[in-house]
Amino acid sequence: MADRLQELAGAELEVLKALWHLGPTTVREVLNHLHERGKKVAYTTVQTLMIRLEQKRFVVSDKSDVAHVFRARVSRDRVTRSRLKTLMAQLYDGAAGPLVLQLVRNERLTPEEIEQLQELVGDLDPGE
Amino acid sequence: MADRLQELAGAELEVLKALWHLGPTTVREVLNHLHERGKKVAYTTVQTLMIRLEQKRFVVSDKSDVAHVFRARVSRDRVTRSRLKTLMAQLYDGAAGPLVLQLVRNERLTPEEIEQLQELVGDLDPGE
DNA sequence: GGTATCCTACTACGATTGTCGGAGGTCGTC
DNA sequence: GACGACCTCCGACAATCGTAGTAGGATACC
Numbered sequence: 001m002a003d004r005l006q007e008l009a010g011a012e013l014e015v016l017k018a019l020w021h022l023g024p025t026t027v028r029e030v031l032n033h034l035h036e037r038g039k040k041v042a043y044t045t046v047q048t049l050m051i052r053l054e055q056k057r058f059v060v061s062d063k064s065d066v067a068h069v070f071r072a073r074v075s076r077d078r079v080t081r082s083r084l085k086t087l088m089a090q091l092y093d094g095a096a097g098p099l100v101l102q103l104v105r106n107e108r109l110t111p112e113e114i115e116q117l118q119e120l121v122g123d124l125d126p127g128e
Numbered sequence: 129m130a131d132r133l134q135e136l137a138g139a140e141l142e143v144l145k146a147l148w149h150l151g152p153t154t155v156r157e158v159l160n161h162l163h164e165r166g167k168k169v170a171y172t173t174v175q176t177l178m179i180r181l182e183q184k185r186f187v188v189s190d191k192s193d194v195a196h197v198f199r200a201r202v203s204r205d206r207v208t209r210s211r212l213k214t215l216m217a218q219l220y221d222g223a224a225g226p227l228v229l230q231l232v233r234n235e236r237l238t239p240e241e242i243e244q245l246q247e248l249v250g251d252l253d254p255g256e
Numbered sequence: 257g258g259t260a261t262c263c264t265a266c267t268a269c270g271a272t273t274g275t276c277g278g279a280g281g282t283c284g285t286c
Numbered sequence: 287g288a289c290g291a292c293c294t295c296c297g298a299c300a301a302t303c304g305t306a307g308t309a310g311g312a313t314a315c316c
Contacts, residue, residue, distance in 0.1 A: 011304055013218055028262080045305050047264075052303090066312070067263060080219050080230055087215070088235075090141055091208050096235030097245075100228060102208055104248050107216075107224030111254035117225075120232050121249045126239035139274055156292080173275050175294080180273090194282070195293060263312075273302075282293080 007056055008079065014039065015049045016058055016072060016079070024062070024071035135184055136207065142167065143177045144186060144200060144207070152190070152199035 008016070018030045031046045050070050053059045062069045084099065092098045109117065136144070146158045159174045178198050181187045190197045212227065220226045237245065 007302095009303055010218075017219075027264090041304090042306050043263090044307070048305075049303095051265095063264095076219060077230065080215070080227065081234065083215055083219070084227065084231060084235075087208070087211055090138075090145075091204060091211070095238075096231050097237050097241030099208065099212065100231045100235075100237065101241065101244060101248065102205065103212060103224050103228045103231070104245065104252075106209065107228075109225050109228065109252070110223075113225030113229065114249075114252045114254045116229060117232065118249050118252070118254075120229065121242075121246050124232075124237070124242045124246070126242045126246075135272095137273055155294090169274090170276055171293090172277070176275080177273095179295095191294095258316095260315090261313080264310090266307105266309085268307080269305090271303080273300100275300090276298085278297090279295085280293100281295100283291085285289090285291105286287105 008058065009052075012049050012053050012056075012058070013079075015046060016053060016074075017076075019059060019070060019072040020076050024069050026067040026069055028067065030070075136186065137180075140177050140181050140184075140186070141207075143174060144181060144202075145204075147187060147198060147200040148204050152197050154195040154197055156195065158198075 014034070015030055018033045019025065022029055022033060027043065027047045027050055030050065031041070031043055034041060034046065050059065050061075054061055054070070058074055059070045059072050062071070084096075085094075088094050088096055088099060104117075142162070143158055146161045147153065150157055150161060155171065155175045155178055158178065159169070159171055162169060162174065178187065178189075182189055182198070186202055187198045187200050190199070212224075213222075216222050216224055216227060232245075
């Protein structure tokens with residue numbers, strides 16, 4: 001129960017991403033954004049998702065205007081961290097190593113990412 | 129539809145993990161394993177999950193014995209890769225970098241992992 | 257001031273998930 | 287040959303998820 005972040009369903013995440021992108025905004029704006037991205041959904045579907053997100057406390061709404069304004073309460077990084085933690089717990093008893101190695105081995109990184117990574121990793125001390 | 133790996137539900141993954149750990153085995157053995165881990169579930173629950181895993185093609189069964197023997201068809205790494213890919217797609221438009229950096233920054237790695245990582249990362253060429 | 261438009265609130269419904277119970281077969285043992 | 291231990295098969299049921307329709311109020315424009 002503690003980790004409510006985990007209860008984010010797929011379609012809800014889609015909406016939350018729109019909120020991250022757009023900033024505090026209305027159902028209508030999120031709907032437009034999704035339509036631009038090629039995602040066809042009904043107005044009320046988005047509305048339902050946003051209400052569920054609020055019930056789950058991932059967003060808050062300001063109801064002073066006719067069209068309620070919703071705002072994300074959790075950051076993208078926070079959600080990522082939570083998801084990664086779940087993944088680590090589920091698959092590797094909480095160890096981060098296998099995931100990191102898997103990613104570095106199998107995925108393409110941009111030059112900037114490589115540089116940042118080299119710097120970060122260079123600072124690590126295997127110790128003993 | 130292509131990526132059937134994504135349709136692995138949480139409780140199903142628990143069972144799949146048991147199969148990875150135990151090798152090809154029966155419902156009873158998986159049940160015992162879960163009980164040892166402190167997970168209290170009924171025999172038929174595990175059975176249902178294993179059948180669903182088979183329907184989703186994550187495992188195959190040999191029905192020649194009275195107690196059917198189930199075997200994982202996908203590896204832990206394969207599932208991890210798929211999950212990571214989903215995470216990347218959902219949260220960072222498919223980019224691996226943010227995940228790697230997030231992990232290296234926030235998670236503890238063992239000395240061995242650090243060494244492996246340094247070696248891997250040292251070989252990367254930011255090039256351009 | 258009627259009509260189209262937009263918004264919220266509520267309800268709904270099929271699919272998936274997590275969890276089991278019961279029916280009915282087989283097998284070993286007393 | 288009845289009893290208990292196991293097994294599979296089938297059905298079920300509540301919760302969550304994805305998706306959306308409808309009712310009814312506000313707004314705005316002609």
